[in-house]
Amino acid sequence: MNKLQKRDLQHVWHPCSQMKDYESFPPIPVKEARGPYIMTTDGRKVIDGISSWWCKSLGHSHPRIRRAVKAQIGKFEHVIMANTCNEILVELSERLCALMPGLDKVFYADNGSTAVEVAMKMSLQYHAQTGSPQRTKFLSLENGYHGETILTLAASDCELYSRPFAPLMTWIPKISDIPYVSGPDSKAWGHMSPSAWKEIELNLDKDAGSVSAIILEPVVQGAGGMRIYSPDFLGKLRKWTKKNNVHLIADEIMTGFGRTGKMLACEHAGIVPDFVCLSKGLTAGWGPMSAVLCTDNIYKAFYADYSKGRAFLHSNTYSGNAIAAAAALEAMKIYDDEGIVAKVAKQSYELRRRMEWVASETGALRNIRGVGYIVAAEICDPYSGKCFPAEERTGFKFYQNAVKYGALLRPLGDTIYFLPPLNTPAKVLDDLAEIAVKSLKTTLK
Ligand SMILES: Cc1ncc(COP(=O)(O)O)c(C=O)c1O
Known part of the structure; x- marks a missing residue:
């Protein structure tokens, strides 16, 4: 845990969290965020695979919005x-x-x-x-x-x-x-x-x-x-x-x-x-x-x-x-x-295809569903095809591994999903899928 993380945990109560979890997995120390990436103080780049709780629809620090906000602050x-x-x-x-x-x-x-x-x-x-x-x-x-x-x-x-x-x-x-x-x-x-x-x-x-x-x-x-x-x-x-x-x-x-x-x-x-x-x-x-x-x-x-x-x-x-x-x-x-909505409609299948690839590489996903720029699935046991008991916190372990490999993919229980900024480049989506595969494999090892 670095100094910033230690100071954070002295006073900050994070939302939707069991604070004790941070003892073993401290908060990600954010330095900057650009496009689909969050940059950390220790020099890592983490893909924001869930658009920071679904709100960063155009990615981080979009230059046009930055300019508009600056102009408004001047008034x-x-x-x-x-x-x-x-x-x-x-x-x-x-x-x-x-x-x-x-x-x-x-x-x-x-x-x-x-x-x-x-x-x-x-x-x-x-x-x-x-x-x-x-x-x-x-x-x-x-x-x-x-x-x-x-x-x-x-x-x-x-x-x-x-x-x-x-x-x-x-x-x-x-x-x-x-x-x-x-x-x-x-x-x-x-x-x-x-x-x-x-x-x-x-x-x-x-x-x-x-x-x-x-x-x-x-x-x-x-x-x-x-x-x-x-x-x-x-x-x-x-x-x-x-x-x-x-x-x-x-x-x-x-x-x-x-x-x-x-x-x-x-x-x-x-x-x-x-x-x-x-x-x-x-x-x-x-x-x-x-x-x-x-x-x-x-x-x-x-x-x-x-x-x-x-x-x-x-x-x-x-x-x-x-x-x-x-x-x-x-x-x-x-x-x-930028015709964002039409692009999402057109490329929706591409996002889903990547989750299907994660499923085929790991055998550890069931019930894939998706529309637009949302695709989700449940983590399951690759051998039995069954879901894991909630108390095993498989989704939480997946989350921790994904952060280590470079993606923020905070699941909902054992439901993992991709909900990236609507303008995420294809190459970043590829990386996201690869990280999901590695994280699932490590989690279920
Ligand atoms: C469908 C829906 N309604 C309401 C809310 C609550 O919004 P807020 O967190 O800004 O209060 C959320 C937040 O995730 C949501 O997804």
Whole structure:
């Protein structure tokens, strides 16, 4: 352990970590980061194979975003967003509202969890103010993940993260029997079983009059295990919500901005939800910013004389932060100028092919699935084909070996995945796959 790592562990409490693990495997000492690489203080180059928790969609230190941020810092870095406006935020909002027809208003917060919570609060308040105060329930999907606040943990289905807080959590029922697929080539991608849908619909109908909104990650569920489900199912859920005056909140925090080969994953199903939550790729990982897009219809339910008490009085200090907004605006221009989304759609197969190669070289992966620039699989015993018991922490050992060989591939339990920046060169993807092979072989030796 070097000096920096020792000092770090004196005071820093790292997120989503058992701190004791750092005794044997200290934090990676970061000096710089460029493109798909993180450079360490001890002179190593580590490929960021998961885009730093899925946000560095254009890699590290993109020169155009760096310039845009510098230019903004020269003007102002942050001004209260209530009661002010500025050119950058207006242009960003115009571009965001052009992403989906009908989503014409945007509300800013400063992280993904809060964006989901904002959408839930808006939905609840909307119904209370439009004659349906009984609509106080939410539904979400099994294996979903929507953040770390108490309400978004309740909307999520990740017991590992929520267990200690269960006494505080409101109960949000989970829609189960989701038609999972391995990717766009699966039969159920465009056509889920009608009888399976019927069953789900019957259950939904029981709550039709009391639900405010359904919250879901469209098509890919990230933290719940990189699971991909049929866009046909998403389309059917959308029809059901429309028919029953229930909102649909699409949490595109991980899937948005090209990650699945469409600008927004909802496009796979050809739907427009009532709310879209964005973060991560919004600023290409440059700053804490999130946005909630919603329809004019929702906005109008809050628009009245002040004395009516209808305003949406949610406030975050850093709403609309100017540095993050400058990064977001430039990122959106880059997505356009460089045709990023079309490239991802075209090269998706190339990423998947590399995970398939890792599987064939090691025999230690099962259930490969992928869409866009996401591909995932479970580590398994090459001899029996079975998964390992969770307490063996095979994924964690894989992670440690991968770092030693030069890639940051932090798995979800024993689910490993590649989720690199959307502009990662082919050669770096080759290196990533080779490192994954070596790491698996060392882990399972
Ligand atoms: C789908 C989804 N929703 C919400 C969040 C929470 O975002 P944040 O970590 O910015 O609060 C995440 C983060 O990984 C996410 O993947």
